Amino acid sequence: MINQQQENEKGILGGAGLWVLVATILGSAIAFIDGTVVNVALPVLQEDLGATISQTQWIVEAYMLFLAALILVGGSLGDHFGRKRIYTIGIVIFALASAWAGLAPDANQLILARAVQGIGGALLTPGSLSIITAYFNESNRGQAIGIWSAFATLTTAGGPALGGWLVDNASWRWVFYINIPLAIIVLVILFWRVPESRDEEIGGELDWLGALLATLGLAGVTFGLVEASNLGLTSPIVIGSFFGGILALVAFIYVESRAKTPMMPLSVFRSPTFTGANLLTLFLYGALGGALFFYNFNFINLQGYTATQAGFAFLPFTIVLAVLSPWAGGLVARYGAKLPLVIGPLIVALAFYMLSLPGIGGNYLTTWLPGILVFSFGMAIVVAPLTTAVMGAVDVSHSGLASGVNNAFARTASLLAVAIFGLIAFFNFNTQVDTRLASSTLLPEAAQQIEVVREQFPTAVIGDEVDISGKEFAQEILDLAFLSSFRLMMYLGVGLSLLSSLVALILIEGKKPDAAPEPAEAETAAPLAG
Structure with missing residues (x-):
């Protein structure tokens, strides 16, 4: 067992301090980079997999859903069972899910992989700072967090540029593969030099019911909003999912008000x-x-x-x-x-x-x-x-x-x-396309091609392989409809x-x-x- 007091006396980079910082910075970088590079890859990814607007949204939403719902539980798990242990599990899950995402043959497989990534992210995201806080004493802690924050900013800044370069020069799949070598380095350092820590005085049970209700509630609301573009606002599935999610969130608030150790104390x-x-x-x-x-x-x-x-x-x-x-x-x-x-x-x-x-x-x-x-x-x-x-x-x-x-x-x-912006943008896009088609003089084959690609919003592009009269005018209708939706999103x-x-x-x-x-x-x- 590493003597923490002796280690801290060696300075912030002495003893295991350097390795604690490297492990937490690289681990955080995996989540931060992934959170920024995927958006850059979405247009190419959607076209390559032939994903619909709802599937494209779910590629982002599946990750965010489990991250948002479980991040508080992730922090509590570290306090209960060991911060290094839970952080390590989070890194492993995230890396395996990244490999799955990179290999995904279709949009549905990618969505499932992203959901698992979100679970891993919920375990590792709160772990980095909690490990730093537990290891460094008060005299070194502020400097350590400052170093961590600086590198977090750098990885956030470089993520989109790195993602864009990978998409252009390799493949969108490398946006996910890049997490794997980083995860391996983090795991080696964790097992080699980072000491374990937990809150020895913590009491009470984990709020599993609260976590379940938060997940079900957010999932229900999100599913209803996203799938409305496919099934329609009046679909029983959409309505049932949305209001079922609302009921679960109301139940979550009730449970949190009564739980002895709530994940989100209402006080x-x-x-x-x-x-x-x-x-x-x-x-x-x-x-x-x-x-x-x-x-x-x-x-x-x-x-x-x-x-x-x-x-x-x-x-x-x-x-x-x-x-x-x-x-x-x-x-x-x-x-x-x-x-x-x-x-x-x-x-x-x-x-x-x-x-x-x-x-x-x-x-x-x-x-x-x-x-x-x-x-x-x-x-x-x-x-x-x-x-x-x-x-x-x-x-x-x-x-x-x-x-x-x-x-x-x-x-x-x-x-x-x-989910909400996507739903509004999708309906506005279709309204704009319908309005412009009604007042256009497009030939039937060009209008038919618009009908074929409009479901691929926001990547509604008539491919170069399509050879029809009026193709440029047809693409202009799609482009102006997208521009209208984009502007509406800015107004929101x-x-x-x-x-x-x-x-x-x-x-x-x-x-x-x-x-x-x-x-x-x-x-x-x-x-x-x-």
Whole structure:
């Protein structure tokens, strides 16, 4: 057994400290990279597998569903049975599921593999920081988390570009295969140098019933929203699934209010600031997740970018966010969390509007970059104050729980937003296609080809092998219909951002003149990646 006190006396990189950092950084990188590269690969992946819009959504949603529903249980499992053990199991599951995803012969197999990835992600994601917190003492812990956070930012920034390069130069399957060698390295280090730790004083049973109800509830609601594009809004399956999910979520709240050791204690929501911060997370991160789902389809299918170019297109967002976040943390010290959390979403709303303006074609520097930079600035103002508001609204003893709940809200926001945005976009796309077809003079064979490919939205492209008269005009109808849906998604982003600002104005507590400001925690409560 490694003597932790002696190890810490050797400095942050002395003894096993270096290896603890490497294992947790690489393990987190697997989840962070996977969370960003898959979106870049979606347009090519959908076309290659012939996936429908609902299947394409499920490729993202299957992962997010289990990650959002089980991430709180994943943290508790580590406390109960050993943080290294649960982290290791998470890495193994994630790696095996990545191999399955890379080998998937069709969309349904890929969806199942992504669901298993989500289970692995729920075990490993909370494990990295908990291992760091348990190993390093107070004098070294802040620096260790700072190093971890810096590398997390780098992997988040490089993920889309790496994914785009792999898609263009190898295959979309390598987006998943790349996780395997990283996982092997992490496992070797874990078994070789990382010590085990657990909470020896923890009591009570795990909240398995709460986890089950959360999973069933989110799954039911998500299934109803996603499958409505296939089965129709009036389908008994869609209606039954959606309202069954709502009932399960109501039951989840009831169980959490009665459980002795709930996975999400409702008592923390007695704080208006904590409730407001999580509602803001739900709305703002929902806007972010829903909009980002469609960006790469626009860049690749409509603007003609390569996957690599699409991956680099949003790189300024992460760079600006990383550079300005320390400055935004200083805003909290001067003005408190409320003012930045009111102003930041307003700037994000402006950015969404700016991103709705570009048409088809044009120079990236004058069409997309200005909106992306404004978007980056707005989110930079939000992230650090949001973390401070979440962590400062509860007792220090509940800081881990507060971070976990907010993390779960961020994942749930993306999960629901992709389903809701996708449903609205799909119906708008079909309405636009019908309207344009009714007023067009297309020959029957061209109109028939539109009917063939429209179900492949958002990758509704008439292939080069199709030789029909009026093909270019037919593709223009599809492109303009997609552009209309994309703009509608940006308008939804505007609305959700404004709602986030209103929530902050009403619920977030303002700065107390006689209170010394509390520094923001190094751990990001609502991560932008993963």
